[in-house]
Amino acid sequence: MLDDLLSLIADGRPFAARMFIDGAWADPSGLGVDEVEDPATGRVVATAPRGTRSHAEEALEAARRAQPAWARVPAVERGRAVLALADAVRAEAESLARIVVLEQGKPLGQARGEIGATETFLRYAAEWARRIEGEILPSDSPEEEVWIRRLPHGVVAGLTAWNYPSALATRKLGPALVAGNAFVLKAHEFTPLSGLALAALAERVGLPPGVFNVVTGDGRNVGRALVEGADMTTMTGSTRAGREIYATGAAGIKNLRLELGGKAPFIVMEDADIGRAVEAAVAARFSNCGQICTCNERMYLHEAIADEFLERFVAAARALSIGPGMEDPDLGPKVSGGEVEKVEAMTAASIEAGAEVLLRGGPLTEGRYAHGHFMAPTVLEVRSDDLPVMRDEVFGPVVAARRIGSFEEGLSLANDTGYGLSAYVWSRNLRRVFQAAEGLHFGEIYCNRTNGELVQGFHTGWGLSGLGGEDGKWGFDGYLRKKTMYVNWA
Incomplete structure (x- = not known):
């Protein structure tokens, strides 16, 4: 065999x-x-x-x-x-x-x-x-x-x-x-x-x-x-x-x-290293075409740094190369046509419900992409979590961001989900790190780093x-x- x-x-x-x-x-x-x-x-x-x-x-x-x-x-x-x-x-x-x-x-x-x-x-x-x-x-x-x-x-x-x-x-x-x-x-x-x-x-x-x-x-x-x-x-x-x-x-x-499944929040505060946070957010969202249960699924950005973060994040997402996996691009295809249709339907419904489009990708269907299951990245900004891209697991190259005014607001919004696998916190403030450790209802928290659990850790989820x-x-x-x-x- x-x-x-x-x-x-x-x-x-x-x-x-x-x-x-x-x-x-x-x-x-x-x-x-x-x-x-x-x-x-x-x-x-x-x-x-x-x-x-x-x-x-x-x-x-x-x-x-x-x-x-x-x-x-x-x-x-x-x-x-x-x-x-x-x-x-x-x-x-x-x-x-x-x-x-x-x-x-x-x-x-x-x-x-x-x-x-x-x-x-x-x-x-x-x-x-x-x-x-x-x-x-x-x-x-x-x-x-x-x-x-x-x-x-x-x-x-x-x-x-x-x-x-x-x-x-x-x-x-x-x-x-x-x-x-x-x-x-x-x-x-x-x-x-x-x-x-x-x-x-x-x-x-x-x-x-x-x-x-x-x-x-x-x-x-x-x-x-x-x-x-x-x-x-x-x-x-x-x-x-x-x-x-x-x-x-x-x-x-x-x-x-x-x-x-997971619906990982990605909280970025005003004292974070923005360059590292953007790099981590891109990797945590778009690796494996977003098909990871610990992926960055929804971003909560402090209003003091949101403009800078989103400008840099959108530029990085737009620059990702897309192609067959054997060519080793940044983004390969989704696993199936059905998966592409699911993610695109969720994205379209969220845009129709009021999400602002910062970068619109979606299915690629022409030229070298005509027979595969390719999607270009989409980045949205929302003012409410009552949209499919904020409530449901996307599992694809689409992510939405929401502005927050405080760390406490970020924690509250992050916990407003039935999922409890992974979460991300970016802050140099040690008190906030300990607040996250106590207050985030997730089995796995990444502080000031991208995803990727270690074999000696414990990969566990709460809730759904x-x-x-x-x-x-x-x-x-x-x-x-x-x-x-x-x-x-x-």
Whole structure:
């Protein structure tokens, strides 16, 4: 399978992908298929099997058979297996990056960064192999102790989004495997190739059959079956999808970790370093064509610096290069035509409702852009948050700004949302930084910097942005469950 994927990169030949179940590549014959489209050209580059509930159940059963033996492998050996996979990712990094560009569309430099993160997630998870700790507590009774052990859940299902198809997979896979779980990945229908490439590398390094499985298909069939059958589900995706998973898991009281949408406020005060703030705001809005859950979604600018900030921000947005990801522009295409239509409808409705246009981009449909899903940046200014671009997650190269008169006003407007993933604060005033830490109702706050969480941190959302979290010691601990033993030797 990996050779087929590499051939796809080398000569552009479309091929029929297969699912990876119990250490073997499943025959997709007789199934419907989902077409994998190059967002820059609209060309179909591959097909992936439209899996069924039975395929999900087969993968879960393979994982359940393999997991007890995998859990008995010493944790340090499990860590070495994950390190071997990280080495394989590094060895094939350029090809993996080009696969990401081909199916997802992002600029090549950003795709290389994603594969770097793919490797880092695996390496960091492996470091926890010697840190799986229990506890011994004193009892209330004589000749007795209380033992608390940390043990794997069993079978973990991972459902990933299309915006980071490789990194999101290993963000979940690495800690799940090191903790002693077996793993079933459902790769998104738009971007299944990156997950299948990871399966091919897992096969290459000799990961035991059934420990890592990859199935393809839609969420309502394959995804639902995985949530119902797995011991734990970890998902990155939209709030809409998160609600469906939450409802599905309720019947079995399932252990769920949901990293969902965001509506990040970007607050800039009068004492901020305007040059750095503009640079950060541009990066946080337009990286990956705005398709990041931590993106700068709405800007609150102190009235004393708003004119200068907006002038510089609009100039920087206008100067961004746009083109196919393989050319490594500033802005690649959106992932699909449907995504372009969604963002454009939201933008048009906001303009009709009174948003002032500072820069009008929108869909690009002529010349070299005619067959892809390209959008030029749009920048709006608003006087109210009661517009779609201020209330709903845009997930595209469109951003609106609103002027504020005080830091307290900025905090109040920032918190006026159901989302609670990420927020940005720009101020040299340490008191304001501490006020933000206390007063912003978000799981992750960037102070005087752009987005990009670190692997040793904890990426978590509040409210409509999800449950649980990933990364760091708290993220790793989520892949373990606790068992308490009362040991009496009287």
